[in-house]
Amino acid sequence: MIIAFLGTAGSGKTTLTGAFGRYLEENYRVAYVNLDTGVENLPYKPDIDVRDFITVRDLMKEGYGPNGAIVESYDRLLTRVEHYINKILELEKSNDYVLIDTPGQMETFIFHEFGVKLMNNLPYPLVVYLSDPEILKRPHDYCFVRFFSLLIDLRLGATTVPALNKVDLLSEKEFERHKKYFEDIEYLTTKLKFDVSTQGLLAYKMCQVFPELSPPVRVLYLSAKTGVGFEDLETLAYEHYCTCGDLT
Amino acid sequence: MIIAFLGTAGSGKTTLTGAFGRYLEENYRVAYVNLDTGVENLPYKPDIDVRDFITVRDLMKEGYGPNGAIVESYDRLLTRVEHYINKILELEKSNDYVLIDTPGQMETFIFHEFGVKLMNNLPYPLVVYLSDPEILKRPHDYCFVRFFSLLIDLRLGATTVPALNKVDLLSEKEFERHKKYFEDIEYLTTKLKFDVSTQGLLAYKMCQVFPELSPPVRVLYLSAKTGVGFEDLETLAYEHYCTCGDLT
Numbered sequence: 372m373i374i375a376f377l378g379t380a381g382s383g384k385t386t387l388t389g390a391f392g393r394y395l396e397e398n399y400r401v402a403y404v405n406l407d408t409g410v411e412n413l414p415y416k417p418d419i420d421v422r423d424f425i426t427v428r429d430l431m432k433e434g435y436g437p438n439g440a441i442v443e444s445y446d447r448l449l450t451r452v453e454h455y456i457n458k459i460l461e462l463e464k465s466n467d468y469v470l471i472d473t474p475g476q477m478e479t480f481i482f483h484e485f486g487v488k489l490m491n492n493l494p495y496p497l498v499v500y501l502s503d504p505e506i507l508k509r510p511h512d513y514c515f516v517r518f519f520s521l522l523i524d525l526r527l528g529a530t531t532v533p534a535l536n537k538v539d540l541l542s543e544k545e546f547e548r549h550k551k552y553f554e555d556i557e558y559l560t561t562k563l564k565f566d567v568s569t570q571g572l573l574a575y576k577m578c579q580v581f582p583e584l585s586p587p588v589r590v591l592y593l594s595a596k597t598g599v600g601f602e603d604l605e606t607l608a609y610e611h612y613c614t615c616g617d618l619t
Numbered sequence: 620m621i622i623a624f625l626g627t628a629g630s631g632k633t634t635l636t637g638a639f640g641r642y643l644e645e646n647y648r649v650a651y652v653n654l655d656t657g658v659e660n661l662p663y664k665p666d667i668d669v670r671d672f673i674t675v676r677d678l679m680k681e682g683y684g685p686n687g688a689i690v691e692s693y694d695r696l697l698t699r700v701e702h703y704i705n706k707i708l709e710l711e712k713s714n715d716y717v718l719i720d721t722p723g724q725m726e727t728f729i730f731h732e733f734g735v736k737l738m739n740n741l742p743y744p745l746v747v748y749l750s751d752p753e754i755l756k757r758p759h760d761y762c763f764v765r766f767f768s769l770l771i772d773l774r775l776g777a778t779t780v781p782a783l784n785k786v787d788l789l790s791e792k793e794f795e796r797h798k799k800y801f802e803d804i805e806y807l808t809t810k811l812k813f814d815v816s817t818q819g820l821l822a823y824k825m826c827q828v829f830p831e832l833s834p835p836v837r838v839l840y841l842s843a844k845t846g847v848g849f850e851d852l853e854t855l856a857y858e859h860y861c862t863c864g865d866l867t
Contacts, residue, residue, distance in 0.1 A: 379726045379727075379730045380686040380687070380689060380690045380724075380726070380727075381686075381687075381690045407686070409684055409685040409686045410684065410686065411684040427684075427685040428684075428685070431679075431685075436657055436658065436659040436675075436676075437657040437675040437676070437679075437685050437688070437689065437723070438628040438629075438655070438657045438658065438723030438724060439628070439629075440685070441628060441685065441724070442628045442629045475684075475685070475686030476628075476686060476689070476724045476726060477726055478627045478628070478724060478725055478726050479627075479628075482627045482754055484753070484754075505732070506730055506732075511773060512774075514773065515770060515773050515774050518766065518769075518770055518773075519770060521766075521821070521825075522763060522766055522767060522770070524818075524821060525759060525762065525763050525766075525818055525821050525822055525825070526760075526763050528816065528817060528818040568776065569776060570772075570773055570776040573769070573772060573773050573832070574773055576831065576832050577769075577773070577832055580828040580831060580832065583824065583828060584821070584824050584825055584828065
């Protein structure tokens with residue numbers, strides 16, 4: 372079973388990969404893949420590590436600026452994408468779970484051929500798209516996250532589950548608010564109806580068509596610190612694997 | 620008139636900002652804003668430059684890794700966002716055009732409160748969302764770009780126009796193919812109908828609802844090298860400004 376963690380830099384992909392992996396290791400054989408050329412410390416021991424081939428730091432020493440170095444690292448990795456696909460397929464055979472920690476900058480995964488080609492060639496990977504609660508301030512932000520999750524699915528050809536990460540940082544009231552907005556699309560749509568901004572109107576129209584586009588995918592609530600949501604993620608991954616991607 | 624160029628690292632934001640600015644300078648007063656903390660060389664002279672306050676290189680010297688340094692730079696800039704908003708508003712008063720060159724990593728703009736707050740407080744900025752033709756390989760990739768453009772609009776509350784950049788690199792045949800897919804949504808939808816992958820089905824459903832969500836926004840075709848599309852962009856910006864955002 373292959374699970375890839377996606378999200379912007381700082382959303383907690385790496386920490387979660389380590390914590391969820393340790394949780395799984397109590398009962399399963401778990402392998403780890405690091406695809407981040409910019410990460411400097413990992414809380415798990417990677418079985419595949421792209422930094423053995425190239426790092427952002429090394430490219431900066433060659434004279435690249437930080438943005439250029441990040442892009443260049445994936446340009447170079449693209450020449451070896453078949454190698455990484457085969458290595459991951461091997462790991463999948465000899466383990467119950469393969470956890471993939473993706474690039475720090477999410478766009479170098481979903482906008483770069485390296486990420487797209489890699490994911491398109493893996494069997495039924497489940498993508499967990501991590502959001503930091505910090506970005507959820509207004510009703511239309513929930514609409515943004517739901518559609519972004521759908522776009523990752525479209526781009527990578529992989530079932531994508533939105534997850535709110537770092538829920539240990541939330542008060543009970545905040546947690547309930549996030550749940551309500553994520554799980555009750557009618558409630559969200561009604562809230563948006565009263566938002567007279569141009570954003571509110573666009574989000575309202577997008578929320579109205581959302582049920583036509585997406586099956587009712589569950590949202591996960593996770594914390595690497597407390598382990599909240601790990602059982603839910605395990606269950607969901609199991610269902611995904613057994614039904615080849617149908618999570619309705 | 621405020622125009623912001625967005626796109627992933629390598630999509631050509633900075634080069635285009637410089638080239639389009641020089642084109643405008645023949646007839647107008649033009650000001651430049653650099654919001655990229657990671658850029659090392661600029662082909663224009665910025666009137667506002669966030670690197671006067673912080674750079675990714677400096678943060679890496681403080682001990683941050685490349686991803687951490689990028690995020691930290693915008694965390695620190697957020698404390699000064701009002702200052703930058705006021706400076707841009709001043710520039711707007713004394714110039715015909717203010718061109719904003721955004722962060723190298725697009726996600727540090729659309730997922731970070733710095734970018735969201737800045738854009739939400741500027742009057743009718745026009746966002747030009749640059750795509751590299753490299754990412755357009757399959758019919759569903761066009762659907763991805765159109766929806767991504769809509770998500771930028773939703774997130775930043777600013778009219779967003781998708782633009783294909785670096786068109787000088789395309790053969791005539793490739794150029795016509797891109798135009799056909801972007802401009803004839805029925806053609807694209809029909810093509811997707813014959814794509815039996817899960818991505819094809821999702822893209823098909825998304826394209827079907829697209830006209831309900833978005834007014835028929837024009838797609839721009841640009842080249843910093845040849846100046847192709849500069850007149851179109853100028854016209855579009857003018858229409859946008861005069862109609863307060865209605866580009867139908």
